[in-house]
Amino acid sequence: MNYYESKDLDRFGEIGQFRGELAEKFFDYYNAVTGEDGALTKREKALIALAVAHAKQCPYCIDAYTTQCLENGANPDEMTEAIHVAAVMEAGMTLVHGVQMHNALRKRGAM
Amino acid sequence: MRLLSFEEKLAQHGLDLAPLGVETLQVNVTRLCNQACQHCHVDASPKRTEQMSRETVDRCLEILARNPAITKLDITGGAPELNPHFDYFVEAARGLNKHVMVRHNLTVTIDGNPQTGERKRYLPEFFARHRVEVISSLPYFQEFFTDKQRGNGVFKKSVESLRLLNEQGYGKSDGRGLALNLVYNPVGAFLPAPQEGLERQFKKELEAKFGVVFNGLFTITNMPINRFKKDLERLGAYDEYMTRLVNSFNPAAARGVMCRSLISVGHDGRLYDCDFNQMLDLNLSEESGGTVFDFDLDRLLHRKIIFGQHCYGCAAGAGSSCGGATA
Numbered sequence: 260m261n262y263y264e265s266k267d268l269d270r271f272g273e274i275g276q277f278r279g280e281l282a283e284k285f286f287d288y289y290n291a292v293t294g295e296d297g298a299l300t301k302r303e304k305a306l307i308a309l310a311v312a313h314a315k316q317c318p319y320c321i322d323a324y325t326t327q328c329l330e331n332g333a334n335p336d337e338m339t340e341a342i343h344v345a346a347v348m349e350a351g352m353t354l355v356h357g358v359q360m361h362n363a364l365r366k367r368g369a370m
Numbered sequence: 371m372r373l374l375s376f377e378e379k380l381a382q383h384g385l386d387l388a389p390l391g392v393e394t395l396q397v398n399v400t401r402l403c404n405q406a407c408q409h410c411h412v413d414a415s416p417k418r419t420e421q422m423s424r425e426t427v428d429r430c431l432e433i434l435a436r437n438p439a440i441t442k443l444d445i446t447g448g449a450p451e452l453n454p455h456f457d458y459f460v461e462a463a464r465g466l467n468k469h470v471m472v473r474h475n476l477t478v479t480i481d482g483n484p485q486t487g488e489r490k491r492y493l494p495e496f497f498a499r500h501r502v503e504v505i506s507s508l509p510y511f512q513e514f515f516t517d518k519q520r521g522n523g524v525f526k527k528s529v530e531s532l533r534l535l536n537e538q539g540y541g542k543s544d545g546r547g548l549a550l551n552l553v554y555n556p557v558g559a560f561l562p563a564p565q566e567g568l569e570r571q572f573k574k575e576l577e578a579k580f581g582v583v584f585n586g587l588f589t590i591t592n593m594p595i596n597r598f599k600k601d602l603e604r605l606g607a608y609d610e611y612m613t614r615l616v617n618s619f620n621p622a623a624a625r626g627v628m629c630r631s632l633i634s635v636g637h638d639g640r641l642y643d644c645d646f647n648q649m650l651d652l653n654l655s656e657e658s659g660g661t662v663f664d665f666d667l668d669r670l671l672h673r674k675i676i677f678g679q680h681c682y683g684c685a686a687g688a689g690s691s692c693g694g695a696t697a
Contacts, residue, residue, distance in 0.1 A: 300567070329556065332563035332571055334512055 268319045302331035309338055310345035373616050376681040383621045387630060389671050392437070394632040396444040396692065397422070397430055398645060399453040401637065404481040407507075407520045409555065409598040411649050414448040416484035426639040427455045429662045431462050437667050444632070444692065446473040446645060451490055452483050464500045471503040473692075476531035477524055494531075498538035503549040505588070505692075506532075511575040515557045532582045541584040550583075553694075555590045559607045561618060561687050562589035565695040588694025591615075593646050593683040615682035623689025626696030629675050635662055643675045645692070646683075652676045 275282030293304055305327040312320030328338050364370035380387060399422040403414035434440055443463045450456055450472060463470050474493070482489045497504055508528055509519045516525035532550075535541065541550035552572065556562055569587035576582040592598045594611060602608040629643040639662040642648040658673035659666045689696030 302563075302567070326560050329558070329560045330563055332568045334510065334515060336512070336514075 263318050265319075265322060268323060271319075300331075302328070302333055305331050306333055306337060306341040310341040313342045314345040314349060373612060373679070376677045376679055376685075379616070379619055379682075380624065380677070383619075383624070385621060385624055387624065387627060387675060387677075389673060389675065390630045392440055392631065392633050392667060392670060394442040394444050394628075395430065395434060395440050395635065396446060396632050396645060397459075397635040398446050398448070398637055398648060399427070399450045399456060399459070400448040402452045402483075402485065403448040403475065404452070404478050404484045405449070405475060405521055405524065407597075408601060409519060409592050411593050411596050411598065411646060412448060413596050413649070418448060420448075420637045421453050422455065422637040422639075424455050424458075426635075426637075426662060427459050429639065429665075430635060431459070431466065433662060433665050434463060434466050434468055439667065440468075442469045442471065444471045444473070449475050449478040451478050451493060452485075457496065460496075460500050460502060464502075469503065470500065471505055472497065474504050474506050476506045476508070476528040477520075479531045479534060480527045494534040494538045494540070497535070498540065498548055501548065503551070504535060504540060505551045505553060507553045507555070508532075508572075509555060509557055511572050511579075519555075519557050529580050529582060532576075532580075532584070536581075536583055541582075549585050551586045551588055552584050553588045553590055555592055559592075559602055559605065559611045559614075561614065562591055562690070562695075564688060565589040586694075588692075589688070589690070590692075590694065591683045591686055591690035593680050595646060595680050596649055612679065612682070615686045618686040619682065620685060620687060620689060620697050623687065623695075623697035624685040626689055626691065627681070627684045628691035628693070628696075629684075632692075633670060639663060641665070641670075646680055647676055647678075650678065650680070652678065 272282070272286075293301070293308065295301065299307075305324055308320065309324040309328055312324050325338070361370060374382065398412070401412055401414050401418035401420040402416070403410075403418070404416055406415035434443060445456070445459065447453070451474070453459075460470055460472070474497070479490050479493045506528075507520070509516050513525040516528065517523065532541075535550055538548065539546045540548045542548070554562060554568060554572070562568070565587060568589060572587050573584070576584070594602060594608065594615070599608065602611050629647075632644065634642040634645050634648050636642065636648050640648075641654045641659060641661060642652060643654065654660055654673060654676075656664075657669070659669050684690050684696075
Protein backbone atom coordinates (compact mmCIF):
# COMPACT_ATOMS: atom_id res chain seq x y z
CA MET A 260 0.00 0.00 0.00
CA ASN A 261 1.13 3.54 -0.79
CA TYR A 262 0.08 6.64 1.12
CA TYR A 263 -1.08 8.20 -2.19
CA GLU A 264 -3.24 6.13 -4.59
CA SER A 265 -4.64 7.96 -7.64
CA LYS A 266 -7.96 6.10 -7.37
CA ASP A 267 -8.47 7.53 -3.88
CA LEU A 268 -9.27 10.89 -5.45
CA ASP A 269 -12.58 9.41 -6.65
CA ARG A 270 -13.40 8.76 -2.97
CA PHE A 271 -13.04 12.42 -1.98
CA GLY A 272 -16.80 12.52 -1.32
CA GLU A 273 -16.35 10.06 1.55
CA ILE A 274 -15.27 13.02 3.67
CA GLY A 275 -18.99 13.73 3.97
CA GLN A 276 -19.60 10.44 5.77
CA PHE A 277 -19.34 12.37 9.03
CA ARG A 278 -20.65 15.94 9.44
CA GLY A 279 -21.99 15.71 5.88
CA GLU A 280 -23.45 19.23 6.02
CA LEU A 281 -19.92 20.68 6.25
CA ALA A 282 -18.74 18.63 3.26
CA GLU A 283 -21.79 19.80 1.34
CA LYS A 284 -20.92 23.43 2.01
CA PHE A 285 -17.34 22.80 0.91
CA PHE A 286 -18.28 21.04 -2.36
CA ASP A 287 -20.89 23.72 -3.19
CA TYR A 288 -18.27 26.42 -2.63
CA TYR A 289 -15.67 24.46 -4.62
CA ASN A 290 -18.00 23.96 -7.58
CA ALA A 291 -19.16 27.58 -7.53
CA VAL A 292 -15.57 28.83 -7.60
CA THR A 293 -13.98 26.42 -10.09
CA GLY A 294 -16.88 24.99 -12.11
CA GLU A 295 -17.88 27.96 -14.25
CA ASP A 296 -16.59 31.06 -15.98
CA GLY A 297 -16.77 34.14 -13.76
CA ALA A 298 -14.58 37.22 -13.70
CA LEU A 299 -11.90 34.65 -14.54
CA THR A 300 -12.41 31.94 -17.16
CA LYS A 301 -12.40 28.26 -16.16
CA ARG A 302 -9.13 28.00 -18.08
CA GLU A 303 -7.48 30.75 -16.02
CA LYS A 304 -8.81 29.21 -12.80
CA ALA A 305 -7.47 25.79 -13.80
CA LEU A 306 -4.01 27.29 -14.37
CA ILE A 307 -4.10 29.01 -10.95
CA ALA A 308 -5.21 25.73 -9.32
CA LEU A 309 -2.39 23.86 -11.08
CA ALA A 310 0.15 26.35 -9.74
CA VAL A 311 -1.26 26.08 -6.20
CA ALA A 312 -1.27 22.28 -6.49
CA HIS A 313 2.48 22.40 -7.18
CA ALA A 314 3.21 24.91 -4.43
CA LYS A 315 1.31 22.73 -1.95
CA GLN A 316 2.70 19.56 -3.61
CA CYS A 317 -0.63 17.74 -3.78
CA PRO A 318 -0.38 14.78 -6.20
CA TYR A 319 -4.18 14.41 -6.41
CA CYS A 320 -4.55 18.03 -7.48
CA ILE A 321 -1.62 17.94 -9.91
CA ASP A 322 -3.23 14.96 -11.67
CA ALA A 323 -6.74 16.43 -11.67
CA TYR A 324 -5.71 19.94 -12.71
CA THR A 325 -3.42 18.74 -15.50
CA THR A 326 -6.58 17.22 -17.02
CA GLN A 327 -8.64 20.32 -16.19
CA CYS A 328 -6.08 22.58 -17.90
CA LEU A 329 -6.03 20.40 -21.02
CA GLU A 330 -9.84 20.14 -21.12
CA ASN A 331 -10.04 23.90 -20.98
CA GLY A 332 -7.66 24.40 -23.89
CA ALA A 333 -4.42 25.17 -22.04
CA ASN A 334 -1.10 23.91 -23.37
CA PRO A 335 2.17 22.72 -21.77
CA ASP A 336 3.81 26.15 -22.27
CA GLU A 337 1.07 27.86 -20.26
CA MET A 338 0.96 25.10 -17.65
CA THR A 339 4.73 25.21 -17.18
CA GLU A 340 4.67 29.00 -16.94
CA ALA A 341 1.98 28.73 -14.24
CA ILE A 342 4.14 26.45 -12.09
CA HIS A 343 7.10 28.78 -12.64
CA VAL A 344 4.93 31.52 -11.12
CA ALA A 345 4.36 29.25 -8.09
CA ALA A 346 8.08 28.42 -7.92
CA VAL A 347 9.25 32.00 -8.23
CA MET A 348 6.75 33.13 -5.58
CA GLU A 349 8.13 30.53 -3.20
CA ALA A 350 11.71 31.58 -4.01
CA GLY A 351 10.75 35.23 -3.57
CA MET A 352 9.10 34.53 -0.25
CA THR A 353 12.29 32.87 0.95
CA LEU A 354 14.56 35.60 -0.36
CA VAL A 355 12.50 38.54 0.87
CA HIS A 356 13.05 37.24 4.40
CA GLY A 357 16.70 38.16 3.79
CA VAL A 358 15.59 41.65 4.85
CA GLN A 359 14.83 40.20 8.28
CA MET A 360 18.30 38.64 8.29
CA HIS A 361 19.72 42.08 7.51
CA ASN A 362 17.70 43.52 10.40
CA ALA A 363 19.17 40.86 12.70
CA LEU A 364 22.69 41.49 11.39
CA ARG A 365 22.31 45.25 11.99
CA LYS A 366 20.95 44.61 15.47
CA ARG A 367 24.14 42.74 16.24
CA GLY A 368 26.36 45.42 14.72
CA ALA A 369 27.46 42.99 12.05
CA MET A 370 26.13 45.00 9.10
CA MET B 371 -16.89 -2.04 -11.88
CA ARG B 372 -18.74 -3.10 -15.07
CA LEU B 373 -19.54 -0.19 -17.37
CA LEU B 374 -23.07 -0.08 -18.79
CA SER B 375 -23.28 -0.90 -22.48
CA PHE B 376 -24.20 2.11 -24.63
CA GLU B 377 -27.62 0.60 -25.32
CA GLU B 378 -28.22 0.02 -21.59
CA LYS B 379 -27.30 3.66 -20.99
CA LEU B 380 -29.77 4.80 -23.67
CA ALA B 381 -32.49 2.67 -22.07
CA GLN B 382 -31.65 4.10 -18.64
CA HIS B 383 -32.36 7.58 -20.06
CA GLY B 384 -35.41 6.45 -22.04
CA LEU B 385 -33.72 7.27 -25.34
CA ASP B 386 -34.57 5.60 -28.64
CA LEU B 387 -32.10 6.77 -31.26
CA ALA B 388 -33.80 5.95 -34.53
CA PRO B 389 -32.68 7.43 -37.86
CA LEU B 390 -34.08 10.91 -38.55
CA GLY B 391 -33.18 11.04 -42.24
CA VAL B 392 -30.20 10.89 -44.57
CA GLU B 393 -29.05 14.43 -45.10
CA THR B 394 -25.40 13.54 -45.74
CA LEU B 395 -23.68 10.82 -47.71
CA GLN B 396 -20.22 10.47 -46.15
CA VAL B 397 -17.93 8.62 -48.52
CA ASN B 398 -14.55 7.25 -47.51
CA VAL B 399 -12.72 7.03 -50.84
CA THR B 400 -9.31 5.80 -49.69
CA ARG B 401 -7.25 4.74 -46.71
CA LEU B 402 -4.08 6.09 -48.32
CA CYS B 403 -2.72 9.19 -46.59
CA ASN B 404 0.51 11.16 -46.74
CA GLN B 405 0.42 11.20 -42.92
CA ALA B 406 0.14 8.47 -40.27
CA CYS B 407 -1.38 10.30 -37.31
CA GLN B 408 -1.12 8.87 -33.82
CA HIS B 409 -4.88 8.79 -33.22
CA CYS B 410 -6.23 8.09 -36.72
CA HIS B 411 -9.33 5.90 -36.39
CA VAL B 412 -8.89 4.84 -40.03
CA ASP B 413 -5.33 3.58 -39.49
CA ALA B 414 -4.53 5.53 -42.64
CA SER B 415 -0.92 5.84 -43.79
CA PRO B 416 1.32 6.23 -46.88
CA LYS B 417 1.39 2.42 -47.16
CA ARG B 418 -2.35 1.79 -47.51
CA THR B 419 -3.67 0.82 -50.93
CA GLU B 420 -7.50 0.72 -50.55
CA GLN B 421 -9.17 2.97 -53.16
CA MET B 422 -12.77 3.47 -54.24
CA SER B 423 -13.27 2.42 -57.86
CA ARG B 424 -14.76 4.62 -60.57
CA GLU B 425 -17.78 2.29 -60.72
CA THR B 426 -18.48 2.82 -56.98
CA VAL B 427 -17.97 6.59 -57.30
CA ASP B 428 -20.47 6.61 -60.17
CA ARG B 429 -22.94 4.65 -58.05
CA CYS B 430 -22.58 7.20 -55.23
CA LEU B 431 -23.28 9.97 -57.75
CA GLU B 432 -26.36 8.09 -58.95
CA ILE B 433 -27.61 7.88 -55.33
CA LEU B 434 -27.07 11.61 -54.91
CA ALA B 435 -28.91 12.32 -58.17
CA ARG B 436 -31.88 10.10 -57.30
CA ASN B 437 -32.32 11.27 -53.72
CA PRO B 438 -32.90 15.03 -53.43
CA ALA B 439 -33.20 14.62 -49.61
CA ILE B 440 -29.45 13.91 -49.53
CA THR B 441 -28.18 17.45 -49.89
CA LYS B 442 -24.59 16.98 -48.71
CA LEU B 443 -21.63 14.90 -49.86
CA ASP B 444 -18.87 14.57 -47.25
CA ILE B 445 -15.70 13.10 -48.82
CA THR B 446 -13.20 11.62 -46.43
CA GLY B 447 -10.30 9.18 -46.24
CA GLY B 448 -7.23 8.79 -45.63
CA ALA B 449 -6.45 11.85 -47.67
CA PRO B 450 -9.41 11.75 -50.08
CA GLU B 451 -7.53 13.80 -52.68
CA LEU B 452 -5.27 10.74 -53.19
CA ASN B 453 -8.10 8.76 -54.79
CA PRO B 454 -7.58 8.88 -58.58
CA HIS B 455 -11.29 9.75 -59.11
CA PHE B 456 -11.44 12.49 -56.47
CA ASP B 457 -11.52 15.49 -58.84
CA TYR B 458 -14.16 13.82 -60.99
CA PHE B 459 -16.27 13.01 -57.90
CA VAL B 460 -16.19 16.62 -56.66
CA GLU B 461 -16.95 18.12 -60.08
CA ALA B 462 -19.85 15.72 -60.75
CA ALA B 463 -21.40 16.18 -57.27
CA ARG B 464 -21.20 19.95 -57.62
CA GLY B 465 -22.82 19.52 -61.02
CA LEU B 466 -25.74 17.90 -59.16
CA ASN B 467 -25.88 21.03 -57.00
CA LYS B 468 -24.91 19.14 -53.83
CA HIS B 469 -23.04 20.78 -50.98
CA VAL B 470 -19.61 19.14 -51.06
CA MET B 471 -17.39 18.92 -47.97
CA VAL B 472 -13.85 17.59 -48.14
CA ARG B 473 -11.96 16.33 -45.06
CA HIS B 474 -8.68 17.88 -46.19
CA ASN B 475 -5.58 17.24 -44.08
CA LEU B 476 -3.85 20.42 -45.40
CA THR B 477 -0.42 18.82 -45.83
CA VAL B 478 -1.38 16.78 -48.89
CA THR B 479 -1.23 20.04 -50.87
CA ILE B 480 2.43 20.35 -49.92
CA ASP B 481 3.46 16.65 -49.79
CA GLY B 482 1.59 15.31 -52.83
CA ASN B 483 0.97 11.58 -53.31
CA PRO B 484 3.45 9.54 -51.20
CA GLN B 485 3.21 6.56 -53.55
CA THR B 486 3.31 8.19 -56.99
CA GLY B 487 4.89 11.58 -56.25
CA GLU B 488 1.95 13.28 -58.00
CA ARG B 489 1.80 16.95 -57.04
CA LYS B 490 -1.30 18.38 -55.37
CA ARG B 491 -0.48 22.10 -55.30
CA TYR B 492 -3.57 22.82 -57.40
CA LEU B 493 -5.97 21.82 -54.60
CA PRO B 494 -6.70 25.25 -53.02
CA GLU B 495 -7.65 26.71 -56.41
CA PHE B 496 -9.60 23.55 -57.31
CA PHE B 497 -11.57 23.72 -54.03
CA ALA B 498 -12.36 27.41 -54.54
CA ARG B 499 -13.42 26.90 -58.17
CA HIS B 500 -15.93 24.25 -57.10
CA ARG B 501 -16.96 26.06 -53.91
CA VAL B 502 -16.10 23.07 -51.75
CA GLU B 503 -16.38 23.40 -47.95
CA VAL B 504 -12.93 22.57 -46.62
CA ILE B 505 -12.76 20.86 -43.21
CA SER B 506 -9.24 20.40 -41.88
CA SER B 507 -7.74 18.83 -38.77
CA LEU B 508 -5.46 21.04 -36.74
CA PRO B 509 -5.13 19.67 -33.18
CA TYR B 510 -3.71 22.89 -31.80
CA PHE B 511 -2.54 26.37 -32.74
CA GLN B 512 1.03 25.49 -31.73
CA GLU B 513 3.65 23.19 -33.18
CA PHE B 514 4.22 20.95 -30.13
CA PHE B 515 0.76 19.37 -29.81
CA THR B 516 0.14 19.30 -33.56
CA ASP B 517 3.39 17.55 -34.45
CA LYS B 518 3.06 15.16 -31.51
CA GLN B 519 -0.24 13.89 -32.88
CA ARG B 520 0.24 14.28 -36.63
CA GLY B 521 4.00 13.90 -37.18
CA ASN B 522 7.09 16.09 -37.31
CA GLY B 523 6.81 19.11 -39.56
CA VAL B 524 3.02 18.86 -39.94
CA PHE B 525 2.28 22.15 -38.15
CA LYS B 526 4.53 24.26 -40.41
CA LYS B 527 3.15 22.60 -43.55
CA SER B 528 -0.42 23.03 -42.27
CA VAL B 529 0.13 26.75 -41.77
CA GLU B 530 1.61 27.05 -45.27
CA SER B 531 -1.42 25.26 -46.69
CA LEU B 532 -3.88 27.37 -44.68
CA ARG B 533 -2.25 30.50 -46.14
CA LEU B 534 -2.75 29.11 -49.66
CA LEU B 535 -6.44 28.52 -48.85
CA ASN B 536 -6.73 32.06 -47.45
CA GLU B 537 -5.20 33.42 -50.69
CA GLN B 538 -8.08 31.76 -52.56
CA GLY B 539 -10.57 33.54 -50.28
CA TYR B 540 -11.16 30.67 -47.83
CA GLY B 541 -12.00 31.51 -44.22
CA LYS B 542 -12.63 35.20 -44.95
CA SER B 543 -15.75 37.24 -44.28
CA ASP B 544 -15.64 38.89 -47.72
CA GLY B 545 -18.98 37.58 -48.93
CA ARG B 546 -17.50 34.93 -51.20
CA GLY B 547 -18.72 32.23 -48.79
CA LEU B 548 -15.74 29.89 -49.12
CA ALA B 549 -15.95 27.99 -45.85
CA LEU B 550 -12.81 26.78 -44.11
CA ASN B 551 -13.51 24.96 -40.86
CA LEU B 552 -10.89 23.46 -38.58
CA VAL B 553 -11.20 20.31 -36.49
CA TYR B 554 -9.70 20.02 -33.02
CA ASN B 555 -9.32 16.69 -31.28
CA PRO B 556 -7.45 16.27 -28.00
CA VAL B 557 -3.80 15.24 -28.22
CA GLY B 558 -4.27 12.61 -25.50
CA ALA B 559 -6.68 10.87 -23.16
CA PHE B 560 -8.85 13.83 -22.24
CA LEU B 561 -12.07 15.43 -23.47
CA PRO B 562 -12.12 18.45 -25.78
CA ALA B 563 -12.28 21.96 -24.35
CA PRO B 564 -15.61 23.81 -24.89
CA GLN B 565 -15.90 24.53 -28.62
CA GLU B 566 -16.80 28.22 -28.49
CA GLY B 567 -13.97 29.32 -26.19
CA LEU B 568 -11.41 27.20 -28.01
CA GLU B 569 -12.50 28.63 -31.36
CA ARG B 570 -11.89 32.16 -30.03
CA GLN B 571 -8.44 31.10 -28.80
CA PHE B 572 -7.55 29.42 -32.14
CA LYS B 573 -8.70 32.48 -34.12
CA LYS B 574 -6.75 34.92 -31.98
CA GLU B 575 -3.53 32.89 -31.97
CA LEU B 576 -3.53 31.81 -35.63
CA GLU B 577 -4.25 35.31 -36.88
CA ALA B 578 -1.79 37.07 -34.56
CA LYS B 579 1.10 34.64 -35.01
CA PHE B 580 0.62 33.34 -38.56
CA GLY B 581 -1.83 35.70 -40.29
CA VAL B 582 -4.20 32.76 -40.86
CA VAL B 583 -8.01 33.07 -40.74
CA PHE B 584 -10.76 30.44 -40.73
CA ASN B 585 -14.50 30.25 -40.16
CA GLY B 586 -15.38 27.72 -37.44
CA LEU B 587 -13.74 25.20 -35.15
CA PHE B 588 -15.28 21.75 -34.66
CA THR B 589 -14.26 19.93 -31.47
CA ILE B 590 -14.22 16.14 -31.77
CA THR B 591 -13.72 13.56 -29.03
CA ASN B 592 -11.11 10.84 -29.64
CA MET B 593 -12.88 7.54 -30.29
CA PRO B 594 -11.51 4.63 -28.27
CA ILE B 595 -10.91 2.45 -31.35
CA ASN B 596 -7.94 1.38 -33.50
CA ARG B 597 -4.75 3.44 -33.04
CA PHE B 598 -6.09 5.59 -30.21
CA LYS B 599 -7.36 2.51 -28.36
CA LYS B 600 -3.95 0.84 -28.74
CA ASP B 601 -2.32 4.00 -27.44
CA LEU B 602 -4.65 4.07 -24.42
CA GLU B 603 -3.89 0.42 -23.71
CA ARG B 604 -0.14 1.09 -24.02
CA LEU B 605 -0.50 3.88 -21.45
CA GLY B 606 -2.70 1.70 -19.20
CA ALA B 607 -5.35 4.41 -19.54
CA TYR B 608 -8.11 2.61 -21.50
CA ASP B 609 -10.36 1.82 -18.51
CA GLU B 610 -9.94 5.30 -17.07
CA TYR B 611 -10.77 6.92 -20.43
CA MET B 612 -13.86 4.73 -20.92
CA THR B 613 -15.05 5.52 -17.38
CA ARG B 614 -14.59 9.22 -18.14
CA LEU B 615 -16.67 8.91 -21.32
CA VAL B 616 -19.42 6.95 -19.57
CA ASN B 617 -19.52 9.37 -16.63
CA SER B 618 -19.73 12.28 -19.07
CA PHE B 619 -22.73 10.79 -20.93
CA ASN B 620 -25.04 13.62 -21.96
CA PRO B 621 -28.55 12.69 -23.16
CA ALA B 622 -28.78 15.88 -25.24
CA ALA B 623 -25.53 14.97 -27.01
CA ALA B 624 -26.81 11.43 -27.55
CA ARG B 625 -29.94 12.77 -29.27
CA GLY B 626 -27.71 14.68 -31.70
CA VAL B 627 -25.46 11.80 -32.80
CA MET B 628 -24.58 12.05 -36.48
CA CYS B 629 -25.55 8.47 -37.39
CA ARG B 630 -29.18 9.58 -37.18
CA SER B 631 -28.75 11.84 -40.21
CA LEU B 632 -26.00 10.33 -42.37
CA ILE B 633 -24.92 7.16 -44.10
CA SER B 634 -21.28 6.23 -44.37
CA VAL B 635 -19.88 4.51 -47.46
CA GLY B 636 -16.67 2.47 -47.45
CA HIS B 637 -14.14 2.42 -50.30
CA ASP B 638 -15.63 -0.90 -51.44
CA GLY B 639 -19.19 0.50 -51.47
CA ARG B 640 -20.36 -1.09 -48.20
CA LEU B 641 -22.73 0.98 -46.07
CA TYR B 642 -22.35 1.85 -42.37
CA ASP B 643 -24.01 4.02 -39.74
CA CYS B 644 -20.86 6.16 -39.43
CA ASP B 645 -17.16 6.26 -40.28
CA PHE B 646 -16.29 4.73 -36.87
CA ASN B 647 -18.57 1.74 -37.43
CA GLN B 648 -16.97 1.44 -40.85
CA MET B 649 -13.53 1.09 -39.29
CA LEU B 650 -14.90 -1.56 -36.91
CA ASP B 651 -16.47 -3.48 -39.84
CA LEU B 652 -19.97 -3.01 -38.40
CA ASN B 653 -21.59 -3.30 -41.82
CA LEU B 654 -25.32 -2.54 -42.19
CA SER B 655 -27.48 -5.63 -42.41
CA GLU B 656 -28.55 -6.87 -45.83
CA GLU B 657 -32.19 -6.03 -45.02
CA SER B 658 -31.12 -2.38 -44.62
CA GLY B 659 -29.20 -2.50 -47.89
CA GLY B 660 -25.61 -3.55 -47.34
CA THR B 661 -23.89 -1.69 -50.21
CA VAL B 662 -24.35 1.31 -52.49
CA PHE B 663 -25.55 -1.13 -55.14
CA ASP B 664 -28.61 -2.01 -52.95
CA PHE B 665 -29.14 1.56 -51.68
CA ASP B 666 -32.76 2.17 -50.73
CA LEU B 667 -33.46 5.32 -48.71
CA ASP B 668 -36.77 4.06 -47.27
CA ARG B 669 -35.21 0.87 -45.97
CA LEU B 670 -32.32 2.84 -44.49
CA LEU B 671 -34.72 5.08 -42.61
CA HIS B 672 -36.20 2.03 -40.94
CA ARG B 673 -32.89 0.42 -39.99
CA LYS B 674 -31.71 -0.15 -36.45
CA ILE B 675 -28.50 1.80 -35.88
CA ILE B 676 -25.65 -0.43 -34.66
CA PHE B 677 -24.23 0.88 -31.37
CA GLY B 678 -21.10 -0.14 -29.46
CA GLN B 679 -19.04 1.12 -26.51
CA HIS B 680 -17.20 3.57 -28.82
CA CYS B 681 -20.52 5.46 -29.22
CA TYR B 682 -19.94 6.94 -25.76
CA GLY B 683 -17.35 9.10 -27.53
CA CYS B 684 -20.08 10.87 -29.53
CA ALA B 685 -22.36 11.30 -26.50
CA ALA B 686 -19.85 12.54 -23.90
CA GLY B 687 -19.88 16.10 -22.59
CA ALA B 688 -20.86 18.59 -25.27
CA GLY B 689 -21.09 15.73 -27.77
CA SER B 690 -19.00 15.00 -30.82
CA SER B 691 -19.69 14.61 -34.51
CA CYS B 692 -18.03 15.31 -37.85
CA GLY B 693 -19.49 18.81 -37.44
CA GLY B 694 -18.19 19.25 -33.89
CA ALA B 695 -20.12 19.56 -30.62
CA THR B 696 -23.79 18.56 -30.73
CA ALA B 697 -25.16 19.79 -27.41
